[in-house]
Amino acid sequence: MQRRIRTRILITAILALFLLSGYGQITMPRFFSDHMVLKSDTTTAFWGWAQRGQPVFVKASWMEDTIKTVALGTAKWKIDLPTAKAGGPYKISVICRNDTLVLNDVLLGEVWICSGQSNMQRSAAHKLPQMLDVLHGPFNNKVRILNVRDIASETPQDNIYDMWQTCDSVSLRPFSAIAYFFAQKVSQTLDVPVGVINASWGGTCAEVWLPAGEVLTDSFLSAKSRLQKLAPFKPHLPGQAWNSMIYPFVGYGITGALWYQGENNTVSWDGYARLFSKLINSWHRKWKKDFPFYFAQIAPYNYKNKGLQRGALVREAQNQVSLSVENAAMVLTSDLVNNINDIHPILKKEVAIRMADLALVNVYHAISKNPYSPILKSYTIEKNRIIISFHYMDHEKLEVHNGDIIHGLYIAGKDRKFLPASYKIDGNKLIVFNPSIQHPVSVRYAFSDTTLTNLYSSNGLPVSLFRLDNWNQPTK
Known part of the structure; x- marks a missing residue:
């Protein structure tokens, strides 16, 4: 060489x-x-x-x-x-x-x-x-x-x-x-x-x-x-x-x-x-x-x-x-x-x-x-729900394509055990929860090598993967 x-x-x-x-x-x-x-x-x-x-x-x-x-x-x-x-x-x-x-x-x-x-x-x-x-x-x-x-x-x-x-x-x-x-x-x-x-x-x-x-x-x-x-x-x-x-x-x-x-x-x-x-x-x-x-x-x-x-x-x-x-x-x-x-x-x-x-x-x-594709901006925790906001979404709304399930969406409590998450969309905000987790601390979306994303902005572009933690562990 x-x-x-x-x-x-x-x-x-x-x-x-x-x-x-x-x-x-x-x-x-x-x-x-x-x-x-x-x-x-x-x-x-x-x-x-x-x-x-x-x-x-x-x-x-x-x-x-x-x-x-x-x-x-x-x-x-x-x-x-x-x-x-x-x-x-x-x-x-x-x-x-x-x-x-x-x-x-x-x-x-x-x-x-x-x-x-x-x-x-x-x-x-x-x-x-x-x-x-x-x-x-x-x-x-x-x-x-x-x-x-x-x-x-x-x-x-x-x-x-x-x-x-x-x-x-x-x-x-x-x-x-x-x-x-x-x-x-x-x-x-x-x-x-x-x-x-x-x-x-x-x-x-x-x-x-x-x-x-x-x-x-x-x-x-x-x-x-x-x-x-x-x-x-x-x-x-x-x-x-x-x-x-x-x-x-x-x-x-x-x-x-x-x-x-x-x-x-x-x-x-x-x-x-x-x-x-x-x-x-x-x-x-x-x-x-x-x-x-x-x-x-x-x-x-x-x-x-x-x-x-x-x-x-x-x-x-x-x-x-x-x-x-x-x-x-x-x-x-x-x-x-x-x-x-x-x-x-x-x-x-x-x-x-x-x-x-x-x-x-x-x-x-x-x-x-x-x-622009949406990128994680901030989040707040309200009781058992985590509410997530994104950059580049001021005039857009979130959409789920190809079914009703968001691929690769997980939520975890202090035990760091991730469970599949439920969600609601409120305009440009994503609300994430799981009835089994009363005190959530983190959400991850598409945070794996292989997840194909299906959460979109109404401009037709996909939301980028994100996590709310810095834990060096796989999601599942």
């Missing part, structure tokens, strides 16, 4: 030296390519390398003026490129002495970066029925995709191997279903170009997706990271995917990020809220922008845990992050599972639509609806 990582670093270094030698006066990261999408109505960073000390001229076809800069002693040049309203296609020419680099079919619109592990990475190549249907067309030319190959690195990299593509049956086959369906929904709703960058890697832990120092300088998180084991075909050390799959894009104008990961951190569930919060905040700091960060709560799955339900504990940690981190929001998957023995639920379009609705409400103000 380490040998493969070092080899790829060496290849990247040799490639950069080749491009900066006499074979060309100017080069750029490969994600500045034909068919790319740049963030519209803003000023975005635009950079590359050229002969040291030489002037570099950038001309974009949506601008009247040409921008001039100079390559520094490191050979790097960089400009702040003003963009126009969403549209295109446009052309960008970059000139240094006798060398001209031309980027064609450039669109201005919205750009989102999508990351995580296999549930973000799943595609038509994994025989997802929803994506296989997409391959028949027609294809939206306003949606552009960039699929970043899985390469790890011990040090931050300046470049990648991959370029932007238009959508067709070939380019979409290996591409993230969630990223594609998100882009399609946003593009169709706003009628603007949308570019999505998929930089995800199946089986990875969160530690590999943020700068290594964020983990290694935190003794608690550093100890938790050592629970991740060396395994074939994936990185496991802090920073290794960040360095090569995210860091090269730092500064590229993005609207926001989508994330689906957490399954591989069930081994270190008690550090996940802290780790994931650091991940989001570190991305914000690196981009110098508190962009929206929307993530999927991991789905019910039979981890075959005995005792502690670590999948549920990770979902609980994700609840905490969604409520505490600036500009972070969560969508649920707990009602979108067809097989609890498959860690890869096949309904990816529904997850993407829920993420798109968050963006369409919060970022673009394009639709009017409540895009």
